[in-house]
Amino acid sequence: MTDLYTSDDEIFALESKLSLLEGTPRLAVLVPLAWHLRQRNCERSKLLADEATILLTQASNDDVWFRRNMARIALIHAEINWLKGELEFAEHYTNEAKQTFLELRDKVGLGDSYFLLSSIKRDLGDIPERDACLQKALEHFLEVGEFERHLICVARSMHNSAMRDPQLTLQKIVQNFDNDRNYPASVNAWLLSAKAIVANKIGDMGESCRLHILAHRAAFETGQIRQAILTATNAGDSFATLGDLDAALEWDEIALALARNNNWPGSLATALLQTGNALRLLHRYADAREKLVESLAVQTKIAGSRTYAHTLCYLGDLAIDLSAPEDALGFFQSAADKIIEHNEPVFLSDCWRGQAIAYCRLGQAQEAQEKIRDALKIAQDHHNLDEQIKCFRVLAELAKRFHTDKAEQIAAPTLNLHYLLKAYDLCKTIKDITVPADLLDDIANSYADLDDFQSAFAYAKLSAKAKESRRLVDAQNRAVALQVKHDNERHRAEAEHLRRIAKSEAERAASLQESSNTLETLGLIGREITANLNAEAVFESLHRHVNDLLDATSFGISLLAGDARSLHFVFGMENGELIPPFTTPIDHPISSFARCAREREEFVLEREPGTEGRFIIPGTMETLSLLYTPLMIGDRLLGVMSIQSTRPHVYGERERSILRTLAAYGAIALDNAYAYKQLQATLNTLRETQNQLEEVSITDPLTGMRNRRFLLQNIEADVARVLRFYEDQIQAGEAVSPGDEDIVFFMVDLDHFKSVNDTYGHACGDMVLIQMRDRLQHVFRESDYLIRWGGEEFLVVARSCNRRDAPTVAERIRHIISSTTFKLIDDIEISRTCSVGFASFPFLPTQPHLLSWAQVVNFADQGLYMVKKSGRNACIGISHTSAEQGEEFYNRVMRHPQNAADNGMIEIIQQKTHSLDDTIMPS
Template identity: 30%
Template sequence: MDWLRRPALFPGRVTPAGGGAEASLSVLSLARRAWTERQQDGHQALLWATQVLEALPGLALAGKQGVQLQGRMTLILAEVHLQHLRLDDAEQAAAQARALFAAVDDACGLADVCWLHHMLAADRGDTQALRQSLQEALRHAERAAEPERQLYFRIVMARSDMLQDAEQARQAWAGRLPESAEGLSSMCAAALADYLGVREGLLSHFAASANWFELGFEQALASGQLRRAMALASNLGFTFTAASDYARAIDWLQRGLALARKAGWPGSIGLCLAQTGEAMRRVGQVAAARELLQECLDTLDGHPVSRTILLALSYLGQVELDSDHAPQALALFETLVSRALQVGSTDLRLDGELGRARSLHRLHRLDDARGVAQAALGLAQQLQQQTMRVELLWLLTAIARSAGATSAVVLEGLSEAVTLAGAIEGYRAPPGLLEEAAEALAAAGRHEEAYAHARRAALVRRDSLSDEAAKRAAALHLHQQIEAMSAEREHLRRLAEAESARAQALEDAHQVLTHLSRIGQEITAELVAERVFEALERHVHALLPVSCMAIYLLDETRTQLVCAFGVEEAQAFVDPPVPVDEVHSYCARCVRERRGFVLGIDERPHEESQVPGTSEMHSVMFSPLMISERVVGVMTVQTPKVAAYGHREELIFASLCAYAAIALDNARAYLRLSELQRHVMAQEKLAALGAMVAGVAHELNTPIGNSLLVASALLSDARDFETQVQRGALRRSDWQLHAERTREGLEVIERCMDTAAALVRSFKQVAVDRSAEQRRPYELLELCQQCQQSLGLMLRRAGVHLQLSVPQGLMLQGYPGALSQVLVILINNAVTHAFEGREQGRLLLESQLVGLDQVHLSLSDDGVGMSEAVLRRVFEPFFTTKFGQGGSGLGLSICLNIVETLLGGRIRVSSEPGQGSRFVLELPLVAP
């Protein structure tokens, strides 16, 4: 089927909704292979398409895209059925595909279904459906905004119009189609070449027609349009036949037949066999023609109403008549008439009736022959087939003569045939008809008219001979043109090969540069020297022949080179330091001269440079690692192969060394920066510790001071009470007063100590003890529900409603206790600060899965919000807006520490005054 090679199989990205992403991608790959190979290997494409259709229910591809995929696979089934002339099965599968595409309004798919119906109509000989389906295909292509499909369908429509009425088609399509295939896809180029070849052939421009057909044949093969390639080979055969170049005609017909046999499509095989057989009959190869036509009938034996088999019956009947096998010819023509009536093919039925009449005449069944010929004459008159009427009138006259009719009757019949032939524009009466008419006129004594007819017959024969000679001359000229075109094509082919080789070299260079660019990005992205060495060693083997590789870096004093990395035959080594002023060291020379060089081309390695116990290297490259004018070190690659490094390898090596120099300098700078950062962080930690201790001391001062004050008062009161006891002057009221003061003082001390103890516990939570937390899998919704239940009483007393919006079944791996602690702190913080001055409030705890490995858990409130100044310091230790009112300023700091250390995530907050606040926890599904 001549569909576009790259259809809109999946508009947009097909996202699997289930069944496993890996399995879905495998099925999609199989579907694309089935679509691409449907004409190259229809049997395999059919198997793949069936497998895809069977796998689709288990994959549950998303909506429209899944239906489109099912429609495309069904369309493959329809095309394979069509290739093997299972026309009813093809029509049924096409109807299923149409329903699928219509359900999702896939205009592109509907256009391709209509094209398949167009081909079905062609194989059935349904001329009305042929154009209707083509027009419908064009409408759908326009609706789908598919310009390539639109152009393709227009070209095919123009070709169809050209075969119906060439002059009208030329006027109708003038300027609407390209006149050159340049810039077109192979699909459209093949179709355009076919159309232009037909147009030039109808103008008898055989050389131009053959040239277009040959171009179309090449483009059809290039784009996998086997059916069109077979048709173009047949067109070339008839073009050369019209030019009387029968050798080339048969050659092209046989090429088309070879393609059809290789594809194994019975319809195409049968058509090629029929057309080749007719060409062989015309050149007098009757036996070969009979063999080919009989093979055509055997091939299409299961499809008796195919138009191809009707053509074969007509051609084979003519072969039998040429061989004087009238009975066999009669049987063939009778079968042709019967089947032509069955399918409504009037033109082939008329051919069959004429053949029947001639066969009956040869068998001397004159009455039967006369009846068949007269019925056929009426049909020809009805169909306005004037040339066929001439043939039938001539045959009726021959039948009458055989039946012993009078000269007057014979003369009347011949005169009527001659008169009709003269009235047909552009038609020349057969010389035999004119000669018979001249004889009849002479027998009737009408010698002047007889002479005129004889002279006319002679002129026709002469013109025929002249036409034949002209055709042969044209064939010779055409042959020369074709040879010249072939030579030109060969020249262009060689130029194309040279250009292709040059383009391939450029493509190779581009790929190397692209590869080097990717390597450079990878290497320069590393900030650790060891990883830079690993990346270089991995990539250098992919680009260069290397047995030994080493990197030497200048030390801090820049007086010697230190071997930072070395590997030979997959074995690591470390060379001793090399002084920069070492005379026999190539590395030192490379640093001193600030240039690279290749040993084995520029010069031979000297003996002093060979390390004892190592393999001799015949090809060696050295290059300095430089950043601007500053040398960082030296890199070398070596191999025992002779002349292994040329200009190309030198350029690649220089590029690798440039990337290596940048990466190693970055790594050294990063190491220094890391040391500086560690120093600054240590200083910051000490400063933070001092601030934290000062804050703790300040917070503990009040409860401890109050406790000391109350304890001093109690101690003084106890001493006074002891004095009164010693004096023995105690009254009952003194006992009661002492007990009351002692109880009140102890209560104050207890409260203060509780406050201090709580402050110390909160301070201890700042450093999370990982060893005290159990790591396990847990469900996020269940954990949130537990927090809601444990805080239920506090929330009800505060008039706060907590709503959960967490999906069920979301599993995490980590520390549920730590996450519970964070949520409790955040909820307590919201109750304490967000709803100040209000009797009620709302909290929303919700989660959302982000990507494949992260979840966002957020707590929102509709409270008073925070100012920008508060928002900037909200996670600082001991920062609180409730100093002296129960706030310690450690809650959110504890949350930050737990989330970023133990849970491996991030916490962020957003808020505006009067708009509430929102805390978001960005957590990995698997904690580190």
């Protein structure tokens, strides 16, 4: 029977067994190995499961055995899909396996199915089903005496409840687990995590850090990689609470590296979330926002999870820190909507308190009052003193800021002071707590504002005492954090030492096993080597396989130079260290590399210790056995490969045959790599030429501006971005409000340009057009598109622009062109004006899809036409009104824009030229 989780040693034993088996006997190992690799290495687990599926269909064993194994394979696929966030597929495969196990009356299989289904339900946000599935798994395991699996389930249920009710969870841990008993690592991954969360919630942060680290090790050692990532982030959170933000960030980055390595949405989101919060506490706000936004992005498949709600809440905290209460309000509201499904009232209270703070900063007193009182009620109903204190402090801030009327009987002179004193009284009821100094300062300041300086002085003294106590607590916390880190480093060093010993033994055993199958595996090695098209990769591959198959303290390759007169030592390793490159003449009298190249024959040298007079590379070890073989393609010499050992007489016929074969494969691979390098150089040249041609095709040859082809290639991405912005507002049921995401089209035409060509000639006209680019670049950003639309007409596409700024920007264009002279041949200077028409996309914010971007460009062109008709040297924009429009809207505006404006369909914006002066600056 296969365990739920197992150790790395068992994995190694299974891998060793598998290497000795062929055909259907491999099934005895394939399925258990695939099962235990499902989180350690998803891709390899899937490959092994696929191989087992093929072998199962070929085997002639009984139907029960076949179906039980196929159900186990389905469960492997289910867990891999769960890890990757493919929850629908994960649930499908799990139910398929569950049904088979039910028909076979396989209680262990049923328990494993429900255990996995509990994880899937958690990510789907269905917490009642999560707990129900875990309870069913527990019952099945208990029924068949699977005590380790049963204990894992019990410990996991403790882990699930620890956040919601730490005190009750602590009682259940004491009832179900003996504190003096050593439990298996698979159980400790959950049990220690549950204890750590409880320690965090009751304020024992040092113990919380220590337990989270132990839980992380236990999870990692038993292949519970997702739990290992979670415990690492929890360790970071506890270190942050302890005040050691460096250690917090270190553990968050451990979790993030592990999560990125596996790229599982749920784990990656949690790691990004905690890393973002640690960065926020370090005041690295930009980095924190980047991580939190990325966390939301990777949770698209699991938006119903608890982690998603936490991410929104942390974004709300960040927005408060950045003085962006509107953003904070949105985040806290969304977090509250999500967390209601998870039955975590204290977390909901936290979300509502965050909304109250945001409303307060926005000046919305009534809304703030409603939210903070709802939050306070939850905190009081669940006897959460810490949350009650925070709520009273928000109420105090509201009373002070808005001079709230006294809504209740109070003994204090002011409502603000009343709430501060209630918070203070609650603090005093909490055992072993130091009252926050800033609370005492607030009370002292409130008394001082009332001219009650005696009370103010008394609380100021208490504040000073609290600050001193806080310094002592902080010092103790730092000492605890240092001790935890010291213990962790010591355990890590011990574990690393044991791992190295195990790895050394494993490599030695693997080397002996592979030696007996060397000739059979050379074909596979040859295919791998010759598949490389990079010389460095060929060198590395040859070196790796030489080390696996032969005794080679030193390994080296010299390649023949193009003139065939010298050898370049291009790759060499000795005991893991690189040997520096050097060059040897082909006619060198004592160099063994040169001799092998000249003779084109393999040979072995045997040295006596201390031998002198031979060609020895300075700084390298004294080697006693040396084997050289030429790298040949037919009759053509490419170079020489050599292996050397510090032991005498180690290269017999078998070793020479192996190296000869590897050299043949290496020569073919190097020749292929050289040919591929030449091909790549040719392709790069062609690609560069193609890029140049592409650039020419989208650039106006006269002005260097972009042309219409460029616009057609690039505008759709900007249009899609803008439409998403408005669609999100509409789908969220929010009032549609234009922002900085609009695209504004400016159509610019030089007035009376024909007279330039007629008076000064076309060459001077071209000079004016070229200088137009400089004028427009002075007004617009590098990210905006400057398009030569045709003749003396230019289209400017202002990306990510606010449509309210369009009239001002249009006038800047008109002003800079009319106020700056154009320089022509022979130092002639002329002045010209321009006409500007403009319109914004989407034209109708509430109906973003009604008009295409090309139609909006036509509106800008219509505005330009209206300027021309009205006397030139002005700016006219066509803008929307609040009225909803139908399908004939575009045609009616294009036919009779003035009538459309008179009927309230559009607004014609005409910027008065005298409203701006010479102080206009480019945007």
